[in-house]
Amino acid sequence: MTAEEIAEDLVVLPNRGADLVPNIGLIGGRDAVLVVDTGMGPRNAEKVLEFAVEHARGRQLYLTTTHFHPEHAFGAQVFREHATYLVNQAQADDLANRGAGYLEMFRGLGEWIAEQLEGVEIPTPDLVYPESHTLDLGGRTVRMRATGRAHSAGDQLVTVPDAGVVFTGDLVETGQFAIFPWFPPHDTDVSGTRWIAVLDKLIAEAPPVVVPGHGDVGGPELITEVRDYLALVRDETWRRCDAAMGEPVILEEVRAAMIARRPDWRGREWIDNTVAAFCAEHGR
Template sequence: MTHEPIPDPAVQTSGAQEIARDLLVVPNRRAGLVPNIGVVGGTRAVLVVDTGIGVANAEQVLALASEVAGGRELYLTTTHFHPEHAFGAQVFADEATYLVNRAQADDLREKGQGYLEMFRGLGETVARRLDGVRVPVPDLVYDDAHDLDLGGRTVRLRPTGRGHTRGDQVVEVPDAGVLFTGDLAETGQFAIFPWFPPYDTDVSGVGWLAVLDRLTATAPRTVVPGHGDLGGPEVLTDVRDYLRELREETWRRRDSAMEETEILAEVRALLLERHPEWTGREWIDRGVSCLCAEHAV
């Protein structure tokens, strides 16, 4: 995690953009610890994708979703268990049905409290956002996959297997050609590797690459990344190419029996030279360490 002061991670619902019929995205405007949030409507119901971090952010999202819904039933899902994506879900209790895949529910139950405490340690602004927050508990948990009928529009919730987390889930809106990826894809920054041994080592660079290969093959028209600007299929291919680059540069040095400290220094310098404009530089080392561990398996 970065040690630099983190600006207030405030969701700005006033900036919501309609990117397809009855499909809004609240863009994160490149603000740290603010995800891109979706509001997807059908004739019968409306689905919210991710909440923002904390009660106040989630209250704004719920207010927007309720206004859009106009009396339609509300559902909530989250792309993965990390606090800026899911730790506002309590606000939706009694207002929406919260559903996630089983691996994400396991992540929430087993790691949620630890991540809540870790994020509270990121600084005063984040800690304030997490005042009164409880670890979310889903209403419905599904296995394998779930097709959610919103009325005239079916949204596909698909767990991906290990990548950024154990419980990653993508949300597909087939009629609009839109894919919400969560933190499996981001724009303008180095891929986020939550590699925190011995507490959390579920991120998998190898698995993540395989997931992106599969998602790229679906050729979505619009990709809504976890953080950063929306785009087309290139959002997926750019992250896939970076992960491939990270793996190859790390493993090539690992094969030559270099020490991990040397690998870290060389790969960091190389990737910063190749991607000088990207943010999140602190994640390079964690990615290298993760891939060094996977190389040994």
């Protein structure tokens, strides 16, 4: 497993553009190491755990996940006897209330995914915090913050102040259209307007190093790029809503405009979800 060191005792296991594979982080202090995200399913998480144990060299292990979606959190069971798993309350609620439904949905996306999800048990965190939590790793602190509803109801930012690094989960991606889990009537927690507001606050903080949920590590420009894209989709969608266009026409026109603007981006299948979600938020 190849790791990229982005600061002292802070490494990323990069997804290298692979579908449904997140960037995974390991943040080390004198006494403990925090793992950020698990990969999808037990087999992938076992590789992450093996790497983490070797990297920790006897230090205590903690685990957190940026949000509850399967490729980020559905390997947590592997860490059960080895690490303390902590998340914000809204994410714990997502795991309890939506985890089983997402497991079933992802199993239906293809044979390879179903194989990765064999034997998954929806995890129950060991520690749950309300809005924010500071974890002392020994000579290094990590700040975990619930953002409120955005990409999901339980999104979490993981910040390493001394290194100027933030792990954003799927609030930020590199080189692809934003992943928009708008699946009515089963899940409508994603909010484009709230997502933009979260990114505006993060832009104001100007973190020097941004680790996105998927894609290459970069700087604060990654956040601005996603915020600008979402704001453009919102504006183009709402302008057509104000003109009383039908949703099928809005989807077609906005999709074409976004692809023309970013022909090199992956994940075109998410554009329609994004437009549909903004249609639902229009006028609220």
